[in-house]
Amino acid sequence: MTRPDKRNQRTEDAIKDALLMLLQERSLRDLSVTEVARKAQVSRSTFYAHFNNLDEVRERVVRDYFESLSSLRAQMHSQGSCLECTDRQPFCTSLRNTKKFRPLVSDPRFIGEFLDTVGKSNDLYAQALGGTFAPSTIEALRRFQLYGCYAAAMGARTDREWDEAQRAIDDFIRGGLAALRQKRGLG
Numbered sequence: 001m002t003r004p005d006k007r008n009q010r011t012e013d014a015i016k017d018a019l020l021m022l023l024q025e026r027s028l029r030d031l032s033v034t035e036v037a038r039k040a041q042v043s044r045s046t047f048y049a050h051f052n053n054l055d056e057v058r059e060r061v062v063r064d065y066f067e068s069l070s071s072l073r074a075q076m077h078s079q080g081s082c083l084e085c086t087d088r089q090p091f092c093t094s095l096r097n098t099k100k101f102r103p104l105v106s107d108p109r110f111i112g113e114f115l116d117t118v119g120k121s122n123d124l125y126a127q128a129l130g131g132t133f134a135p136s137t138i139e140a141l142r143r144f145q146l147y148g149c150y151a152a153a154m155g156a157r158t159d160r161e162w163d164e165a166q167r168a169i170d171d172f173i174r175g176g177l178a179a180l181r182q183k184r185g186l187g
Contacts, residue, residue, distance in 0.1 A: 014040040023103035095153035
């Protein structure tokens with residue numbers, strides 16, 4: 001009974017990996033299910049047994065990327081640079097260092113898709129701020145942090161520039177959360 005689950009997972013992983021490999025060469029709209037299936041060494045019918053279309057594969061890859069990251073909570077409670085958070089990299093660091101997900105994170109549509117995925121996750125801002133802000137404000141804070149991190153990570157020209165910027169961003173986020181908590185009488 002366990003065997004088919006492992007085989008299904010291997011097949012899905014092969015399809016997702018094939019999509020990532022092909023995205024290094026062309027955009028999603030320029031790919032076909034046939035190409036992805038061929039690259040994954042599965043038939044079209046096998047592809048459709050696992051996914052409805054290429055957009056669904058891409059959504060799963062975005063979710064896989066999200067699940068590969070350290071939690072925002074771990075990042076906020078680390079001392080110094082969030083490079084020390086856990087063995088799983090934080091979002092900002094991973095954007096610069098990822099090899100596997102490079103074609104995904106380099107696509108301008110990525111950040112919007114990623115925010116949709118994060119929006120479904122446990123919310124650090126709501127927890128840290130004790131529910132003292134409206135949900136729309138919490139969402140604005142999340143978007144500010146993630147869009148800003150994405151823009152800074154993708155825009156830094158050198159690793160040295162990025163290392164300095166990342167430390168400043170980490171301090172900025174921690175300081176901002178602390179100031180908001182203090183203003184609301186939470187700490």
